[in-house]
Amino acid sequence: MAPSKIDPAIEIEAIDPGALKAELVAKYPTKVGRKRAKQIVVNRVDECADIPEIGANSRTIPGIITQRGCSYAGCKGVVLGPTRDIINLTHGPIGCGFYSWLTRRNQTKPKGEGDANFIPYCFSTDLHDEDIVFGGEKKLKAAIREAYETFKPKAISIFSTCPVGLIGDDVHSVAREMKAELGINIFGFSCEGYKGVSQSAGHHIANNGIFKHVIGLDDTAREGKFKINMLGEYNIGGDAFEIERIMDNAGITLISTFSGNSTYDSFTNAHTADLNTVMCHRSINYVAEMMEKKYGIPWIKVNFVGAASTAKSLRKIASYFEDEELIERVESIVAEEMVEVEKVRLDVKARCEGKLAMLFVGGSRAHHYQDLFREIGMKTIAAGYEFAHRDDYEGRAVLPDIKVDADSRNIEELDIEPDPERFSPRKSEEALERLKEKGFRFKDYDGMMAEMENGTLVIDDISQYETEKLIEIYKPAIFCAGIKEKYAVQKQGIPMKQLHNYDSGGPYAGFKGAVNFWQEIDRMVNTKIWSYLKAPWQKAPELSATYAWE
Amino acid sequence: MERVDYVSTTNGCKLCKPLGACLAFRGIEGAVPMLHGSQGCATYMRRYIISHFREPMDIASSSLGEKHAVYGGGANLKQGLKNIMNKYGAGLIGVATTCLTETIGDDVPMIIREFRKEMEEAGNAPPAPPLVCVSTPSYSGTHMEGFHAAVRAVVDQLCAKGSLVEDGESKFVNLLPGFISPEDLRYLKEIVEDFDLGCVMLPDISDTLDGPALEDYGKIPAGGTPVSDIKRMGGAAASLEFGHTLAEKPTAGAILLERFNVSLHPLGIPIGLRETDAFFSALEEASGRPAPERHELERGRLVDSYVDAHKYLFGKRAVVYGEEDLVIALTAFLVEIGIKPVLCASGGKSGRMKSCIETVTSGLLETPPMVEEGADFYKIEKLCEDLSPDLLVGHSKGYRLSKKLDAPLIRVGFPIHDRFGGQRTLHVGYRGTQRLLDRIVNAILEKNQEDSNLGYAYM
Numbered sequence A: 001m002a003p004s005k006i007d008p009a010i011e012i013e014a015i016d017p018g019a020l021k022a023e024l025v026a027k028y029p030t031k032v033g034r035k036r037a038k039q040i041v042v043n044r045v046d047e048c049a050d051i052p053e054i055g056a057n058s059r060t061i062p063g064i065i066t067q068r069g070c071s072y073a074g075c076k077g078v079v080l081g082p083t084r085d086i087i088n089l090t091h092g093p094i095g096c097g098f099y100s101w102l103t104r105r106n107q108t109k110p111k112g113e114g115d116a117n118f119i120p121y122c123f124s125t126d127l128h129d130e131d132i133v134f135g136g137e138k139k140l141k142a143a144i145r146e147a148y149e150t151f152k153p154k155a156i157s158i159f160s161t162c163p164v165g166l167i168g169d170d171v172h173s174v175a176r177e178m179k180a181e182l183g184i185n186i187f188g189f190s191c192e193g194y195k196g197v198s199q200s201a202g203h204h205i206a207n208n209g210i211f212k213h214v215i216g217l218d219d220t221a222r223e224g225k226f227k228i229n230m231l232g233e234y235n236i237g238g239d240a241f242e243i244e245r246i247m248d249n250a251g252i253t254l255i256s257t258f259s260g261n262s263t264y265d266s267f268t269n270a271h272t273a274d275l276n277t278v279m280c281h282r283s284i285n286y287v288a289e290m291m292e293k294k295y296g297i298p299w300i301k302v303n304f305v306g307a308a309s310t311a312k313s314l315r316k317i318a319s320y321f322e323d324e325e326l327i328e329r330v331e332s333i334v335a336e337e338m339v340e341v342e343k344v345r346l347d348v349k350a351r352c353e354g355k356l357a358m359l360f361v362g363g364s365r366a367h368h369y370q371d372l373f374r375e376i377g378m379k380t381i382a383a384g385y386e387f388a389h390r391d392d393y394e395g396r397a398v399l400p401d402i403k404v405d406a407d408s409r410n411i412e413e414l415d416i417e418p419d420p421e422r423f424s425p426r427k428s429e430e431a432l433e434r435l436k437e438k439g440f441r442f443k444d445y446d447g448m449m450a451e452m453e454n455g456t457l458v459i460d461d462i463s464q465y466e467t468e469k470l471i472e473i474y475k476p477a478i479f480c481a482g483i484k485e486k487y488a489v490q491k492q493g494i495p496m497k498q499l500h501n502y503d504s505g506g507p508y509a510g511f512k513g514a515v516n517f518w519q520e521i522d523r524m525v526n527t528k529i530w531s532y533l534k535a536p537w538q539k540a541p542e543l544s545a546t547y548a549w550e
Numbered sequence B: 001m002e003r004v005d006y007v008s009t010t011n012g013c014k015l016c017k018p019l020g021a022c023l024a025f026r027g028i029e030g031a032v033p034m035l036h037g038s039q040g041c042a043t044y045m046r047r048y049i050i051s052h053f054r055e056p057m058d059i060a061s062s063s064l065g066e067k068h069a070v071y072g073g074g075a076n077l078k079q080g081l082k083n084i085m086n087k088y089g090a091g092l093i094g095v096a097t098t099c100l101t102e103t104i105g106d107d108v109p110m111i112i113r114e115f116r117k118e119m120e121e122a123g124n125a126p127p128a129p130p131l132v133c134v135s136t137p138s139y140s141g142t143h144m145e146g147f148h149a150a151v152r153a154v155v156d157q158l159c160a161k162g163s164l165v166e167d168g169e170s171k172f173v174n175l176l177p178g179f180i181s182p183e184d185l186r187y188l189k190e191i192v193e194d195f196d197l198g199c200v201m202l203p204d205i206s207d208t209l210d211g212p213a214l215e216d217y218g219k220i221p222a223g224g225t226p227v228s229d230i231k232r233m234g235g236a237a238a239s240l241e242f243g244h245t246l247a248e249k250p251t252a253g254a255i256l257l258e259r260f261n262v263s264l265h266p267l268g269i270p271i272g273l274r275e276t277d278a279f280f281s282a283l284e285e286a287s288g289r290p291a292p293e294r295h296e297l298e299r300g301r302l303v304d305s306y307v308d309a310h311k312y313l314f315g316k317r318a319v320v321y322g323e324e325d326l327v328i329a330l331t332a333f334l335v336e337i338g339i340k341p342v343l344c345a346s347g348g349k350s351g352r353m354k355s356c357i358e359t360v361t362s363g364l365l366e367t368p369p370m371v372e373e374g375a376d377f378y379k380i381e382k383l384c385e386d387l388s389p390d391l392l393v394g395h396s397k398g399y400r401l402s403k404k405l406d407a408p409l410i411r412v413g414f415p416i417h418d419r420f421g422g423q424r425t426l427h428v429g430y431r432g433t434q435r436l437l438d439r440i441v442n443a444i445l446e447k448n449q450e451d452s453n454l455g456y457a458y459m
């Protein structure tokens, strides 16, 4: 890449984020502008770690093109999709099922011939006119029988799409009836797309369902000294494989991952673990909370995106178990892995340092991936989530202050009591005290904003118009979002990295993942491709807008 | 053979209706497609379309929630329309319904009429652009029905009787190509131009879904059929409309015939010699001039290669699947080159595919191939167990089957998301047929080569 004419640091300081916010908001009709003003925040973390309030998890404005999907997508697509041996049956017309057929890059590795893998399949009741008029329950039952007869799965789950709730089909009673008839576990989800404001509602519904119908069914204790679950890791591009590799080396037993590379059996057994570690807080913190109440398993926040973050998370897990041998093993793994990591990191850093990144994606990635950029000296100048809540921005300390609106109230909150037989606190009171004294924190999520610099922009549910404006003003070296934004951003002359499906790359988690990611970013921000945009004969000044590569 | 009568759909071979409508709207200049429903459908369709075209694709949504599902979504639709006007400066907004709004029974034409009235009364500036609406419940029909319904709605709502804008200029034809690739569309326009004819192609996604990298990026991509052109379609010398299954249906071409007496040439998608010949004949008739020499040469070369390829292709067994009209056109072509289609399958269910396949194969096959309407890949796979095909012709979703059968897959149509350049696949005309022929022959040669442990290096 041609060296920047202007030092980016100086250029950036010339931009007043407050004024930019005002400009963004002013372009909207008054009411819309008022709403967006709450969702666009100039970050300012003061000495007492007070974080400005942000509007999040509110309804998208009609006609404003959003990144968000629906509750069905969150439930079926995100949380339950990655499990290979449950048949996921979409109850509805063909589209919703078709669009969620192999479109996420969650990978799975069946263990040999007998291990079922339904991920390449898309099961749908494909409702037609007559089903909409007379109800679709009959067809649903037939579809369940067909799926059972053909594939003999261990479990079948049913996902409702928008029309299902409206025609009054009761998927739960169908599930109960078919479960009795076929003798396998069958459960339904009322995850109609109109519920909630984004896929986030679907995550919650999925958490409830998996907790109610699956977790805790099998008490067989598995071998292992340090048994944990990994929550909110979906194995995009093989991330979970890399994490499994590291855990294996450390001698930590992964009872269950929710839900990358997972199986039905591992879910039924998850309550036998001694610690829950949470990667994506947004999509799965409900399960962590409920497992703590019902079984006494504590949970901690971890992050395996970023090499330093991976090391930190490993150490955190080791110190939870308070086992010297484990602590030592973790140290030696870190030391060993870091050799290669440091080599690549320093090499890439030399070419990337000082460049700007923007991340608008998901409910945790826009936060986690900042670590990877930071490690190679790149600065995140603006970030935001697609479907997160205030706690993911401001930290869990704000939980008591979050107003519950009509959209969230419609999502069921399960009442959880300690299980009379299975509840057992994994740590004694003294042990907890001892850990806390050493600075160990449980349920510790401080959110994205605490880690972002002052003066950076935090924008919730960014619209396409705002995206374009941000790019025009800051000309970042890289923009991270999903496939829907990819080509629009690239047409503006800015490299765009997909952080939903990783383009076709990955893994990016763990030590090997960090190396992969840095090499990818190096390739993207230092390519010459953008300099060909202008043909030699294009001399007209009005055509030659300036670009990051100039 | 085991009976494969299932009520559920496993691995579908069709997409949903509003997706087709959005694609059609995208082919109109300045248009923003909008879905009336919850936002998930718009998001899913955008990501799906983008994965094939590798281009931006905006679809707005009225973002209905639970409350609206109960009380109706009119207010959201109006607010959405207003925001699209203000924020995107849309030249046209195409509103398609979804399963949600069809199920709750929102009366979209009425809501739009109200909206127009409210805008006029408020003296709103800018005035509302043309608003076209189409009803697209996915529980009847596929994305192709949605596509054609949208094209028809555009003509129906923009070309009212007595509203004809005549430019008195050169002679032109209406070309209603259906859903084919941007590369196909560019080539078709060239052909029509070579006949010294003007052309209004509706819709035209050749630029809007395959645009250049530009220095100046616009929110709405350049290209598409100008609304002013749509308004003069009633003055065309003829309409050429692709899709055998459309015949006798109330299509856009039929409306132009009925309202403005524009003669209608119902044609198949021009793939293969005979279907392309029919297309060229229609152009000769409309223009009153013979086909230009370079096309004749192109045809000659194609026939020449049919002869050369025959020894590799004769008797090979093919399974063809995808959109009904595409399957019909491909089948017409395959039987010309000596390939035997053993199964023609589609998720569509127009009820016409069988008779159309019989027509295009008659005289070339003793018995017409097996035709399966309303099929899914589960069924196709089951049927293949007895058919032992040598190759598959269809979109990317047949990949698993091709791998299982160890038979090459010739990727055509939509979606192609596991290969590069789906939007630039040429299928139509003599040239497109030539490309398909070369690809098929080479796929078969490659397979022979791979399967052979002799020195298979010279064919």
Ligand code: SF4
Residues within 6 Å of the ligand: A092, A093, A094, A095, A096, A097, A161, A162, A163, B016, B017, B018, B040, B041, B044, B097, B098, B099, B100, B138
């Ligand atoms: S609800 Fe209907 S319109 Fe929406 S994605 Fe599903 S099938 Fe398509």
Ligand code: SF4
Residues within 6 Å of the ligand: A070, A071, A072, A073, A096, A160, A161, A162, A163, A191, A192, A193, A194, B038, B039, B040, B041, B042, B044, B098, B099, B100
């Ligand atoms: S119909 Fe509903 S469930 Fe299906 S994609 Fe649309 S919003 Fe989601």
